[in-house]
Amino acid sequence: MSAEFDTSHVKNIVLLGHAGSGKTSLAESMLFESGAISRRGTIAAKNTVGDYHELEQERGNSIFSKLMHSRWRGYKINIIDTPGYDDFVGEVISALRVADTGVMLLNASMGVEVGTDIIWQYTEQFKTPMIFAVNQLDHEKADFEKTVQQAKEHFGSKVVVVQYPLQQGEGFHEIIDVLRMTLYKFTDGGGKPEKLPIPEIEREKAEQLHKELVEAVASNDETLMEHYFDKGELDEDEMKEGMKKAMINHDLFPLFCLSAERNMGSGRLMGFIDNVCPSANEMPPQKTRRGELLPCKSDGPACLFIYKTVTEPHIGELSFFKVYSGVIKSGTELINENTNVTEKITQLFVLEGNRRTSVNELSAGDIGATLKLKNTHVNNTLHDKGRNIELNPIEFPSPNMSMAIEPVNKGEEEKLSPALHQLVEEDPTVRVEISSELKQTIIHCQGDMHLAVIKWKLEHLAKMEVRFVRPRIAYRETIRKGADAQYRHKKQSGGAGQFGEVHLRIEPWSEGMAEPAGLNVRGRDTQELPWGGKLVYYNCIVGGAIDTRFMPSILKGVMEKMQEGPLTGSYVRDIRVSVYDGKMHPVDSNDISFKLAGLQAFRQAFREADPQLLEPIYKIEVMCPDELTGSVMGDLQTRRAIVEGMESEGHFTRIVAKVPIAEMFEYSSSLRSITQGRAKFSLEFDSYAPVPYELQKKLMEEYNKTEILAEA
Missing domain, CATH: 3.40.50.300 (P-loop containing nucleotide triphosphate hydrolases)
Structure with a gap:
């Protein structure tokens, strides 16, 4: 059929x-x-x-x-x-x-x-x-x-x-x-x-509006404009075609x-x-990723695009698609261009909300759904074998809200992972991040209502209780002045001992800075840090005080401490380390000795180098009704935001500011409350900036308390 x-x-x-x-x-x-x-x-x-x-x-x-x-x-x-x-x-x-x-x-x-x-x-x-x-x-x-x-x-x-x-x-x-x-x-x-x-x-008003409509249609087509000038009117077919063309454009x-x-x-x-x-x-033909055009014709190659997936209890995954070319029939085998998997379209459905009706085939231009595709996701293109067609994906917006998630009941951590995977599969605007830095699983989503839906799904569909907690902040640590330190690691416990002594200087690193003053540079290693910023490591050893083979071990010790900074345990960035002296033992010196000596020397120097905690700053854009601009601005200022600009867009004002992410917890709820849901915002990482002194002091005290508890 x-x-x-x-x-x-x-x-x-x-x-x-x-x-x-x-x-x-x-x-x-x-x-x-x-x-x-x-x-x-x-x-x-x-x-x-x-x-x-x-x-x-x-x-x-x-x-x-x-x-x-x-x-x-x-x-x-x-x-x-x-x-x-x-x-x-x-x-x-x-x-x-x-x-x-x-x-x-x-x-x-x-x-x-x-x-x-x-x-x-x-x-x-x-x-x-x-x-x-x-x-x-x-x-x-x-x-x-x-x-x-x-x-x-x-x-x-x-x-x-x-x-x-x-x-x-x-x-x-x-x-x-x-x-x-x-x-x-x-x-x-x-x-x-x-x-x-x-x-x-009403005749005069209606005729005036009719004239405005005809002129609007005619103004978008030269032929129609000529007809309008000739006749003073356009007939129904001319209006129909003219409106269609103008709407498409x-x-x-x-x-x-x-x-x-x-x-x-x-x-x-x-x-x-x-x-x-x-x-x-x-409509204009679809463009493929390769820039080719795919006309929407039923006699073309079979091609469909998955725009949505839903998991239904007791049934499985329902994939929604649009046929962009050819005819899709039950039993058709198609290649997934993105995963290279062959998928068999076993059933085709048209839908009425949650009611599905089976059909045998769907032609180009139609929209339908199918069940139980093996390895096909949102944004995937499926097509005839022997073809190479990939349609452009949907670009989903970046998240506006982040929350840490954890199961209420102990032992359900393993259950949480597949449940979150299913959430992301159904909703590409949800992102899940397992952060080794923060030691938390973070949900990134669009706002508090979105988060409530996520919680409901986990509780009702995955049958597990979860709680959302405030995500930790990815602070960074650095220094504001140079400092020297030395550390001797010595351990003797029968047999071979451990010995390594390291003298080093640390300085704030910046692009294009002069070479270390008063030191003889023998080698330089620039490390692009995975968490941003750099470590520039100099070998300034003269006279063989430390053998060259131990330099990587010292670097390893420095890097280990940079992964857990002395102030708050955060990552350290933008430091120059110059190792300029030290001592070895002909028998007891080894890699572990110099690694530990390097780590402790760096730790001591860091504390003497006017350490500075940095916090992530985000660029925020808020669009709100004109009459609520003052309230929105006032709220942003309580969050340590620096407003950089405002511009009017119709009846709305766009506010651009920079704000510490630490102050943006539950901002989505606050903005909705202030504006009765009539505003929107977007966030984008901008830079790191120094934390105010009092806040740095408080964060260091909190970290030291947790360190003492951990040691106890």
């Missing part, structure tokens, strides 16, 4: 928007309108197709992206519903990677929220054709004009009104469509509207009206999606 829908009759849309903008309700209305479901669920009743996950029902908002589909007038519309909180941005980015049109929902009572701006940045990156839909026009505080104005301010004049509400607020039930120049009148139950002429009182963003919860306007939106929005074969 051939695929039910060919490439040109499959439309892939992703529902986008700030949390609470109504994406899940719109998906529900679309499924209902198309007859995929017989009754509409609601968020409050916890019975929508999209938010089926137990955790989403607990929290009352989407956390994971969901794949659904509807059949509408001969077309298949694949719908991916996405979460609205920035903590789950990975779900949004992966959905955008495979969608051919985005529907950005705007809450009519809130206007353009920060979540909208955040998501918009990704739509610009993917150049996804976009539709705006002003939703919740039945809300008592709905303000359509203000929302449109904000959309134009944030996203430019390419936002063009296709519909506007005749009334808004609790009485909302009529929409004027200026593309079709028709009034849609809905009953209280929504659904299919009555089509009526535009009232005379990111030159036009049509704006529609909705009450998703009352199912008003969703049918017209679906009609526009199947009539105007591009199918995958009308």
